[in-house]
Amino acid sequence: MPINFAREIEKKTFQHPCYNCIAHKYARMHIPVAPKCNVSCNFCNRKYDCVNESRPGVTSGILSPEEARDKFKIVKNKIKNLTVVGIAGPGDPLANFEETKKSIELIKEECPDITFCLSTNGLMLPAYAEELIKLGVTHVTITINAVDPEIDAQIYKYINYRGSTFVGPQAGKILLDNQLTGLRYLTEKGIVCKVNIVMIKGINDAHIPEIVKKVKECGAYMTNIMPLIPVKGSVFENRDTVDESELKSMRKKCEPYLKQMYHCRQCRADAIGSLNEDVSAQFRNYKKNVISIDKSEKIYKDDNKTGKVNRGYRFAVASSSGDYVDEHFGHVSQFYIYDVLDENIKFYEKRDVERYCNGQQECTGHDDRISGIIKCIEDCNGVLVLRIGFEPVIRLHEKGIKVFQMYSTIEEGIEKAVKLMSQVDKSSDS
Structure with a gap:
């Protein structure tokens, strides 16, 4: 040396x-x-x-x-x-x-x-x-x-x-x-x-x-x-x-x-x-670049301070480890939250929720828990899960949150979800 x-x-x-x-x-x-x-x-x-x-x-x-x-x-x-x-x-x-x-x-x-x-x-x-x-x-x-x-x-x-x-x-x-x-x-x-x-x-x-x-x-x-x-x-x-x-x-x-x-x-x-x-x-509150967050779209100020705004998406991901989309919606105790802006995927935070399904006999009749989970992720545009029951799909749909069922890495899953949502947004704009 x-x-x-x-x-x-x-x-x-x-x-x-x-x-x-x-x-x-x-x-x-x-x-x-x-x-x-x-x-x-x-x-x-x-x-x-x-x-x-x-x-x-x-x-x-x-x-x-x-x-x-x-x-x-x-x-x-x-x-x-x-x-x-x-x-x-x-x-x-x-x-x-x-x-x-x-x-x-x-x-x-x-x-x-x-x-x-x-x-x-x-x-x-x-x-x-x-x-x-x-x-x-x-x-x-x-x-x-x-x-x-x-x-x-x-x-x-x-x-x-x-x-x-x-x-x-x-x-x-x-x-x-x-x-x-x-x-x-x-x-x-x-x-x-x-x-x-x-x-x-x-x-x-x-x-x-x-x-x-x-x-x-x-x-x-x-x-x-x-x-x-x-x-x-x-x-x-x-x-x-x-x-x-x-x-x-x-x-x-x-x-x-x-x-x-x-x-x-x-x-x-x-x-x-x-x-x-x-x-x-x-x-902790040094960041000033987020102007507002609406449940249907996220608006950010451009870093160069031009005042330009861009659309983005927020996703809740059901993952056991933070690597793969691999958990059932009813089994989730923590959601990984990701933001996407201009095709850049960025981890935002983790959110604790109370799981409502602990077995086949316990996966129904938990309206309060399902409501609590949805409230926790209601600022998200979509949720990525391995599997999900019919009832929560309906409840999420009512809140304008799209559901994507898959097994993949988190990044690949978000890329697929963004592609599908972008196609829907384009058709709606036209």
Whole structure:
């Protein structure tokens, strides 16, 4: 590693509040540009629109790369001690690599000296490690919760890897191999890598020292052992978490092997400010480009401030993972909301609903629940589902919401729906 590059990394690490406990006077900004995830963790429930929670995976909204750049400029102007831009979700940055790459490039044009870091589950790290280095990312955090595929199988429901879904120890082995391969490669190239470990009672707690020893062999700079947060709606919502003394004891136990992080705040995906003072709420209403939203069409102001307006569409998508249109309307507990403007598809938010169908005997007679679901998505032009019953189709039709039944990726499904709706709009205009 060249001496100048090593000195630059050392300086950036000194000014990075997550990597240096005495860097509390410096601020960081997390940009939530990565909504999709390729790993289903049993401890995760990515509730995007909750503004009162502080935990990984939570954000008040998703930004496009251009919006991230614009928000960065505002934040940088107001927070003079901002030294770090991080991408930590709310999904995985490498499952949204084009958005991640574009965001870094745009912000780097505005501020070449800013430190870029990202947090990843590591599944796609071998595929993108070299590109991350070329982009100028100097710090990478990898979450590694086990170095035994059998233990991983208890922590992860499934992984989506190169178009296929894997479960159990097979999923654990693929994930672990990629995590360690990516970690070795990055550290050999001089990138500073931190490893996050979620401490889960009865599953990986006794195994954590082995994780720390292994990641040290692979070049990790430090490990951050974090307590499980039993999030409502996750598989582990009723599992006990560790208390402060248990957490501290584990960190002390692992300290002889590798440097430990003691000051983690388990930050939101849109956190802004120092670790001790998250000021992200001050910047949540910075966007002024949306003029109005009508249930039949969305009107936006053009970015060049010409006052030009364009038609767009909003869709509610029934998806279990955020990748495919694969859920029955009656089984949905969360809709993925997407906006389309000038053929550009952009994730907007996630919305919780109360599912009304829990089996063949329970799928009728729930007018109140169906009404609640429709009210939740009444600003949408269409809904994409795997299957849907006759009654909700009629109710949606009455609200002017078109229904599209299919099985496809979300992007392909929205493209099909837009094409069909555009044809209808053209025939209506003529």
